[in-house]
Amino acid sequence: MAPQRLVLLYGIFASLAASTPQGIPSQEQYMRALNDSLGGRVHINEPFAKPCFSIYEGEHVGRDDDLCAERQANYSSPTYRNQFPGAYMYEQSSICASDKTSADKCLLDNKNPSSASAFDNVNCKQGNVPSYYVEVREANDAVQAFEYARQSGCKLAIKNSGHSFMEDSSQKGALLLWTRNLRSLDHDEAFVPEGCSSDPFNAITTGAGVNCGEAYEFADKNGVTILCGYSPTVGLSGGWVQNGGHSVLSNVYGLGADRVLQFTVVTPDGEVRVANKCQNSNLFWALRGGGGGTFGVVINSTHLVEPAMALGVASIGVPKADKEAVKGFMELLVDTAVDLAEDGWGGHIYGNYFVHVTPKMTTQDAATKSLAKIVSYVEKHGGTANITVLPTWYSFFDKYVLSGAFAVGGLSILNTRLVPTDVFTNANLSTKYKSHLRDFVEGGGLPYVPVVSPYVYKGSREATSVQPAWYTSLWEYGNPAYWQWNSTFEERIEIIKGMQKQTDTIRELTPGGGAYKNEANPFIADWKREYFGNHYEELLKVKQSYDPKGLLKCWHCVGWTDEDVNDSCYKEFNNISV
Numbered sequence: 001m002a003p004q005r006l007v008l009l010y011g012i013f014a015s016l017a018a019s020t021p022q023g024i025p026s027q028e029q030y031m032r033a034l035n036d037s038l039g040g041r042v043h044i045n046e047p048f049a050k051p052c053f054s055i056y057e058g059e060h061v062g063r064d065d066d067l068c069a070e071r072q073a074n075y076s077s078p079t080y081r082n083q084f085p086g087a088y089m090y091e092q093s094s095i096c097a098s099d100k101t102s103a104d105k106c107l108l109d110n111k112n113p114s115s116a117s118a119f120d121n122v123n124c125k126q127g128n129v130p131s132y133y134v135e136v137r138e139a140n141d142a143v144q145a146f147e148y149a150r151q152s153g154c155k156l157a158i159k160n161s162g163h164s165f166m167e168d169s170s171q172k173g174a175l176l177l178w179t180r181n182l183r184s185l186d187h188d189e190a191f192v193p194e195g196c197s198s199d200p201f202n203a204i205t206t207g208a209g210v211n212c213g214e215a216y217e218f219a220d221k222n223g224v225t226i227l228c229g230y231s232p233t234v235g236l237s238g239g240w241v242q243n244g245g246h247s248v249l250s251n252v253y254g255l256g257a258d259r260v261l262q263f264t265v266v267t268p269d270g271e272v273r274v275a276n277k278c279q280n281s282n283l284f285w286a287l288r289g290g291g292g293g294t295f296g297v298v299i300n301s302t303h304l305v306e307p308a309m310a311l312g313v314a315s316i317g318v319p320k321a322d323k324e325a326v327k328g329f330m331e332l333l334v335d336t337a338v339d340l341a342e343d344g345w346g347g348h349i350y351g352n353y354f355v356h357v358t359p360k361m362t363t364q365d366a367a368t369k370s371l372a373k374i375v376s377y378v379e380k381h382g383g384t385a386n387i388t389v390l391p392t393w394y395s396f397f398d399k400y401v402l403s404g405a406f407a408v409g410g411l412s413i414l415n416t417r418l419v420p421t422d423v424f425t426n427a428n429l430s431t432k433y434k435s436h437l438r439d440f441v442e443g444g445g446l447p448y449v450p451v452v453s454p455y456v457y458k459g460s461r462e463a464t465s466v467q468p469a470w471y472t473s474l475w476e477y478g479n480p481a482y483w484q485w486n487s488t489f490e491e492r493i494e495i496i497k498g499m500q501k502q503t504d505t506i507r508e509l510t511p512g513g514g515a516y517k518n519e520a521n522p523f524i525a526d527w528k529r530e531y532f533g534n535h536y537e538e539l540l541k542v543k544q545s546y547d548p549k550g551l552l553k554c555w556h557c558v559g560w561t562d563e564d565v566n567d568s569c570y571k572e573f574n575n576i577s578v
Contacts, residue, residue, distance in 0.1 A: 027154060030151060030152035030154065031152075031154075034145070034148040041137075044132060045086045045129055045130050045131060046086045047086050047124060047126065048071065048081065048086055048087035048106075049071060049107055049108045049119070050106055051064040051071055052064075052068035052071060052108060052124075053123075053124035055124060056123070057124070057125060057126060068119075071108075072113040072114050075113040076113075078161075079233060081233075081408060081409075082161055082162075082211070085133040085159065085176055086129050086133075087162060088162040089162050089163045089233070089409075090163075090164075090408060090411060091105075091411045091485070092411040092483060093165075093169065094107075094128055094129050095107065096128050096569035097483070097573070098568070098572035099569075100489045102486075102489050103125060104127050104569075105125060106126070108409075108485070110410045110411075111485075118486070126172070127569070128171065128569040129170060129172075130157050130172075130173070130174040130175060130176035133175070133176035134175065134176070135180075135181055136177050136178060136181075136182060136297065137181065137182070138299075139272045139297075141177075142296075142297040143266055145297075146268050147270055149175070149268075149549075149551045150549055150551065154174070155171050156175055156177060156551055157170060157176050158552070159176055159177070160180050160209055160211075160237070160239075161180065161234060163234050163239070163240075164239055165414050165522070166518070166520075167554065168293045168555070169292075169293060171553075171554070172567075172569055179208040179235075180235075181209050182299060182300065183207050183210055184206070184207040185207070185210060185214070185218045186204065186205045187203075187204050187219075187224070191203035191205070193262045193278060194262065194274045195276070196276065196277065201304055203302050203304055204226055204303055205300055205302040206236050206237055206300060206301060207237070207300050208238060208299055208300060208301070209235065210235070210236055210237065211232060211234060211235050211236065212230075212234045212235075212240075213232025214232075215228050215236050216228065216232075216393065216394055219394075220308070223307070224308060225249075225306040225307065225308060225309055226303055226305045227247040227249050227259055227303070228240065228247060229246070229247065230248065231406050232401070232402060236256075237301040238292050239291075239518060240256060241256040241257055241260050241287075241288075242287055242289070242290065243289065244256065244517075245257055246450065246452035246453075246476070248348070248357055248452060249359065250346060250457065251358075251451070251454060251457065252344045252358075252359055253359075254454045254459050255289075255464070256303070257465075258463070258464060259304040260287075260288060261303065261304055262275065262276040262301065263276070263284065263298055263300070263301045265287065265297065266296050267295065267296040267546040267547065268547035268548075268552055275287060277463075282542050283542060288466070289464045289465035289466030289535075290535070290539045290542070291517060291539075291554075291557045293554045294559065295542065295546060295552070296546065296547075296552070310359075310362040310389055310391050311357045311359055311390050312344075312345075312358045312359075312360075312361035312363075312367035312387070313357050313367075313389065313390050313396055314345070314355070314357075314371055314386070315354075315384075315385075316353060316354060316356075316384070316386070317378065318352050319352065319381070319383065320351070320446070322382070323442060326351060326441050327441045328381070330437045330441065330447060332374060333354070333449075334434050334437070335424075335430075336373055336374065338421065338425060340370070340371075340451075341451075341456065342455075343361055344358035344359055344361065345358045345370070346452055348450050348451065349447065349448070349449035351445070351447050351448070352446060354451075355400055357396055358370075360456075364387065364389055411482060412480045412481075412482055413480060413481045413495075413499065414480045414519040414520065415479060416448075416477060417476070417477060417514070417515050417520070418473040418475070418510070418514050420472050420473050420474075420513050421455070421472055422472075422511075423509070423510055429509070429511075433510075445479060448479055449476065453470060453473045453474050454470065455474055465532070465535045465538075467515065467531060467532060468514070468534065469514030470514075470516075476516060478502075481496075489572070493572075493576065496573055500524075500576060500578045503521045504578065514530055514533055517531040517556075522555060522556065522570065523570075523573050523574070523576055525575055527556045531556065536558065539558045540559060543558045543559045544559070
């Protein structure tokens, strides 16, 4: 595919080289050429909080009081942040955390965004926010951006919603390809992947910018159910599905990577490709778990849907202040984990309570009987149990998820690990794990456990490139670490050391496990095995075949090397030990 604008871009680059001393145009000249080719759609990218600052990159600028007040009022709103290419849900992506002066950032106090101490006479710096962005409107925009990167050597990053905890969608000095406004949605009851002769699928095709909340609402209006993440602003086609994509329905229906049928993607070699099981099948496999921001710019993706379904729903818990009750509650959840999984339950455990759903228990009696042991326990310990049946997925999502607060704007670093089924069925492993949970609660912690593994689901494990431990696990367990908005470099180091210690402890308790890259410790040393298992070498071959120049790089993504570390805002945290 070589549209007229791409031919024009080639001509501009050739002309630049011919008219420049030594034939080497500057980065600025290359950027101007790309901007001309895209009709003036290359824009300066600014940190989300910049309107509150009167100093930007050392220059005095006008503080925008009205826009600042708007940003302050919506600082923790993911829906508001979703509108801006320079906004990230978790601000460790926006700062250059390795800056030892802790000044290469532009943040407000997320606990009190109106506090002038964060911005009064403070220099707002670009940090890790890419310097420029292009709003991707069509595949050819990405084609031209890749040609620009090949010619200029400029770095690229890809961003939809900015939900990554891992810096996948931010990079200092880069050109950002922003896909949020690719918002098409199409329901096809008889979708056949391009080039295939298979039976048709009931499917929805989503533009790369469509988020989970939008997909859920569209599916509900069309009488079907689509799987996506728990937060409404997570993008469906990006890092969610490309890293595996868990859902509270994954136990029965599989991961997002199990359910995706086709991608339209622009690969870094400049080609627009359709990837499915019948064409570009190695690329299709890689996109089903090998990581976002790695193999190309996804333009749209097509996902298998289920009929509208009733769900058993349970919200059950004990008083948070009663540590002994919480300890017993967590022990009981370990002891009943396999039985609950077989009954189709999936959801989230928050230490003293859980919210679970199941499509297999669709009567009040069946759902209540399945949870009888847990209900009996919580009633004896002053807890509550609310078990009901709701008519559709969206009715659950609206009642239990949209009504909750999804506060963002802090610096949250997740540190989870997949917990193999053996931990629940082997008496020795189970005893050690329960002892750990008891100690954690005694120390004031509330264990966080997404129950999202495809235990009941029996799809082909070889069809995806997700960490294989997903298919032999029941839980994902871990607890986030936090940097304060004004933490020093030394404080960040200490937090990471604490994370590394916690990771070592959890790994010892979960032999045969692995990590979900979207929610893993970013600083783990053995990241290739932890994130990708035995798939890494094959993923690297795929990466090199479609991105021979290494145009797409992100922290601990497939193709990342030790030589890339010095270019990262995480460089000072590489290989930190306890």
